[in-house]
Each structure stands twice: as C-alpha cells, then as structure tokens.
Amino acid sequence: MQNLIEIRLRNQRLTRPELRDPAAVVEWFGAVQSQDYAGAQWGVSLRMPSLTTAAFDRAFDEGRILRTHVLRPTWHFVPPADIRWMQTISAPRVLAVSRAYFRNMELDPATIGRTRRAFEQALAGGKSLTRTELAAALGRAGIVASGQRLAAIVMHAELDQVLCSGPRRGKQFTYMLIAERAPQAVVMERDAAIVELARRFFRSHGPATLRDFGWWSGLTVGEARGGVEAIRSSLDDEKVGDATYYTMPSRAKAPSATGLVRLLPNYDEYLIAYKDRGLAGMPVTADAPRNVDIYAHILIVDGRFAGTWRRAIKPSGVQISVTPFAQLNRVHLKSLAAAVARQGAFLGVPATLV
Numbered sequence: 001m002q003n004l005i006e007i008r009l010r011n012q013r014l015t016r017p018e019l020r021d022p023a024a025v026v027e028w029f030g031a032v033q034s035q036d037y038a039g040a041q042w043g044v045s046l047r048m049p050s051l052t053t054a055a056f057d058r059a060f061d062e063g064r065i066l067r068t069h070v071l072r073p074t075w076h077f078v079p080p081a082d083i084r085w086m087q088t089i090s091a092p093r094v095l096a097v098s099r100a101y102f103r104n105m106e107l108d109p110a111t112i113g114r115t116r117r118a119f120e121q122a123l124a125g126g127k128s129l130t131r132t133e134l135a136a137a138l139g140r141a142g143i144v145a146s147g148q149r150l151a152a153i154v155m156h157a158e159l160d161q162v163l164c165s166g167p168r169r170g171k172q173f174t175y176m177l178i179a180e181r182a183p184q185a186v187v188m189e190r191d192a193a194i195v196e197l198a199r200r201f202f203r204s205h206g207p208a209t210l211r212d213f214g215w216w217s218g219l220t221v222g223e224a225r226g227g228v229e230a231i232r233s234s235l236d237d238e239k240v241g242d243a244t245y246y247t248m249p250s251r252a253k254a255p256s257a258t259g260l261v262r263l264l265p266n267y268d269e270y271l272i273a274y275k276d277r278g279l280a281g282m283p284v285t286a287d288a289p290r291n292v293d294i295y296a297h298i299l300i301v302d303g304r305f306a307g308t309w310r311r312a313i314k315p316s317g318v319q320i321s322v323t324p325f326a327q328l329n330r331v332h333l334k335s336l337a338a339a340v341a342r343q344g345a346f347l348g349v350p351a352t353l354v
Helices: 002-011 022-029 037-045 053-061 080-097 099-104 109-123 131-140 147-159 190-205 210-217 221-230 330-347
Strands: 066-070 074-078 163-165 174-177 236-240 243-247 261-264 298-301 304-314 317-324 351-353
Touching: 002 190, 002 243, 022 037, 022 053, 022 190, 037 053, 037 330, 066 080, 066 147, 074 080, 080 099, 080 147, 080 190, 099 147, 109 131, 109 147, 109 174, 131 147, 147 163, 190 210, 190 221, 190 243, 210 221, 261 330, 298 317, 317 330, 330 351
Parallel strands: 317 351
Antiparallel strands: 066 074, 066 163, 163 174, 236 243, 261 298, 298 304, 304 317
C-alpha cells in the first residue's frame, strides 16, 4: 500500500516537481479543479520548483491556462489546446442530466440560440466581459438574465463551446469567445477524446481505479471502462483487496514519502480526483475527528491525510496555522517549516507558522 502512495505522489508531481511552467502542470493533469482560484493556484505551484501568484496570473491572463466548467462539471483549469475536445466529452451528458434544470430556467433551444448570438455580438473582436456585463448584453437583446438563470445561461454557453475565461479584471473574472481565446484548440471525435482523457488521468493520478476515473471524468461506467480498455496494454496494474489500481509505468523512481509534509489546498487533485480516497486516509483517519471538514486546506504527512491548515494574510506577511491529528516528529516539523516557507515565497511575503 505504501508503494502505491509513493507512486501516486510521484505521478501527482508532489515529490518530483520538475515542470517549469504552470501551463505544463495543467496539461500534465488534463484538468485541475479550480472553483477556489487562489487555492488552485497554490496547488499548481506545489507541482513546480517555484511559482509565484504573479507568474500564475500572467499565464492565466495571457490565456495559456483557461478556466471553465468541464468534466463533472465544476470549475477546472484546462489547456487552451484541449478545451474543445474536453467539452465534447462533458457536454452531452451534462446537458442531458441538466435538461429539467434548464427547462425550469425557461431556457428552450430557441432562447439558447438567442443567448449565443448575443454573446457572439458582444464579445466579437477579442473583447472580454464580466458576468455582470454579459447580463447587460443579454438584456439589450431582450433576454432577462440574473441570479441562477444567468448562471445557467453562461454554463450552457461554456458547454456549447461558445464561452471560456478571459483575463481577470482586478479580482473579477471575465469571459471571452473560445473561438478567439483558443483558436488552435484541437477537435476530436468523442471516442478518441475519451481515450486521451484516460491517458492523461492515469499518467498523472495513477495508481487509480476505474471508479476513480469515472468520478473524475464525469463519464458513465461504460464510457470510462472503454477508455481504460483502449489504453490497457500501456498500463501497469496492482490488485489491493477487491480494487485494481492502474498507472502508467515510469522510469522515474518513486521517492520515499517518509518525512514528507505538504500543505495542500482545498479541492486538490491529490484528494478530490478520487472516488475512493482511502489510499490517502480520507475522509477520516483512526485518530481524526469525525466532524473534520474534508474540503478544507489539507495537511498530508507521509502521503496520508493528517490534519488541516489555514492561512491568514496580514500586513506583516502570511501566517500559517496547522491542526495535525497527531504530534509531528522532528523530521516532519522540518518538512513543515519548508512547506510554510514555500507558501511565503509563492505569495511573495514573509511566512510564519503560528
């Protein structure tokens, strides 16, 4: 079991953070969950030798990383080259299961067509608009859009490959046309796209199970199984109890996880990407309180869920408070100190453990 953890840590780039560009990290994973933008930034940073918030924001604002609803779906960072074929995978099922929701929002095909034309007219020429500005553009086209109805319209436009993220305006997110933001996006048939998604998942998230891939991708069991079978000859597998774990073989040795401490953000791919999180000790460990928030920022020790942490940004710098489930030894405390210092370097401010 420990060997599986160490291989997963290596493939997740948590013990071999060799990639030099945040866009390369996102491409390695295929997609990185990102409804908490700041947390997801930090998650990407953990997979690189060094990355600052300013450098990540530049990559995002330049369009080298996009953010959209895809897969399950929730917000994810995705590479611009991949956004179309990923939506080809996600959209049919999401739209099918959301049919009643869209109907309740009074969004029939004719209305959706009108919203698309309004967006294309308002955003043409490389413009970027905030969600409030999109609502105003819809209003000018005679379409009432606010609250949940506006959210439904925008998500539908994302799934229809009309909208994706634009550069941030201060702390506000904007939207642009995919055709202009990602003009080189690759188009694939759906079956080929599922195979490519399976390859990305097991190289970056393995060892993982078929159920894990189905959960992460949002595919049906049959579709997920088809993706795995298509790449089966290139996967290693290991049976643990009733579960079979698959991974892409690698020449890189998996470093030991002994003494390793990492401060993971909420929704990090190391935990949220798996249907069964038992390999990493989730949702609770033997010594963990039963009411722990498994979606908080997570402390992992030796590759296992071992507590939570919080950060508070003050005028003097960032303060990190850690709540471990058990006392940390000297080796772990040294690794924790390095993790705290890395958070400070990422934010560009002094960091202290309180």
